[in-house]
Amino acid sequence: EAGVAQSPRYKIIEKRQSVAFWCNPISGHATLYWYQQILGQGPKLLIQFQNNGVVDDSQLPKDRFSAERLKGVDSTLKIQPAKLEDSAVYLCASSYLSGQGHGYTFGSGTRLTVV
Amino acid sequence: DQQVKQNSPSLSVQEGRISILNCDYTNSMFDYFLWYKKYPAEGPTFLISISSIKDKNEDGRFTVFLNKSAKHLSLHIVPSQPGDSAVYFCAASRDTGKLIFGQGTTLQVKP
Numbered sequence: 001e002a003g004v005a006q007s008p009r010y011k012i013i014e015k016r017q018s019v020a021f022w023c024n025p026i027s028g029h030a031t032l033y034w035y036q037q038i039l040g041q042g043p044k045l046l047i048q049f050q051n052n053g054v055v056d057d058s059q060l061p062k063d064r065f066s067a068e069r070l071k072g073v074d075s076t077l078k079i080q081p082a083k084l085e086d087s088a089v090y091l092c093a094s095s096y097l098s099g100q101g102h103g104y105t106f107g108s109g110t111r112l113t114v115v
Numbered sequence: 116d117q118q119v120k121q122n123s124p125s126l127s128v129q130e131g132r133i134s135i136l137n138c139d140y141t142n143s144m145f146d147y148f149l150w151y152k153k154y155p156a157e158g159p160t161f162l163i164s165i166s167s168i169k170d171k172n173e174d175g176r177f178t179v180f181l182n183k184s185a186k187h188l189s190l191h192i193v194p195s196q197p198g199d200s201a202v203y204f205c206a207a208s209r210d211t212g213k214l215i216f217g218q219g220t221t222l223q224v225k226p
Binding site for chain 2: 040041043045048055056091093103105107108109
C-alpha cells in the first residue's frame with residue numbers, strides 16, 4: 001500500500017510571501033487531516049476533511065491559511081501571506097474512517113522555513 | 116490550554132532495560148488514546164492504542180497502561196532496543212477522529 005505523499009519536502013520563503021503544500025492520501029481513505037508541528041511541540045490539527053467536506057477547521061488561521069480537497073482525494077494547504085511564526089513542519093494524514101480507534105497514516109511532512 | 120501533557124522531554128535507558136514514557140491528560144471526555152513514534156525527517160507512525168474502557172493493551176514489546184482516575188497513561192517498552200530511539204507522542208481523541216497530541220518525549224536507547 002502506497003503511503004501518504006506530500007510535496008515539497010522543504011520550502012524556504014520570505015515573510016509576506018505565499019506558499020502551497022500538496023498532499024495525496026492513501027487510496028480509499030475518506031478522511032484527510034492537516035497538522036502543524038512547531039519545533040518542540042506536538043502536532044496541532046489545522047483542518048479535517050471528510051471526503052471533500054470540512055469537518056473541523058476551528059484552529060485554522062483563516063485570515064492567512066486556506067485548504068481545499070477537490071474531488072475528495074488530493075488536498076492543498078496554502079499560506080498567504082506567511083509570517084515568521086508559520087515556520088513548522090506541515091503534516092498531512094489520512095484514515096479510512098473518522099472517529100476514535102483508527103490510527104492515522106502520516107506523510108513525511110513539508111518543512112517550512114519563513115525568513 | 117494543553118490538554119495532553121508529556122512532562123519529560125527526554126529519557127535515556129540502557130539496551131535491554133525497560134523504557135517507561137508517561138502522559139497526562141485533563142479532558143475526561145477523551146475516550147481513546149494512542150502512541151506514535153517519530154524518526155527524524157519522517158512523519159509519526161502509529162504504535163499502539165487503548166480504549167478508555169480498558170486499562171491495559173499489549174502488542175509485543177509495547178504495553179500501554181491507562182489510569183482513568185488519575186488521567187494518566189504510560190507506554191512500557193520491554194526490552195528496549197537501540198532502534199526504539201525516537202520521539203514518542205501520546206495523543207487523545209474523542210469520537211471525531213481529531214487527535215490532541217502531547218509535546219513528545221525523546222527516547223534514547225544506549226547500546
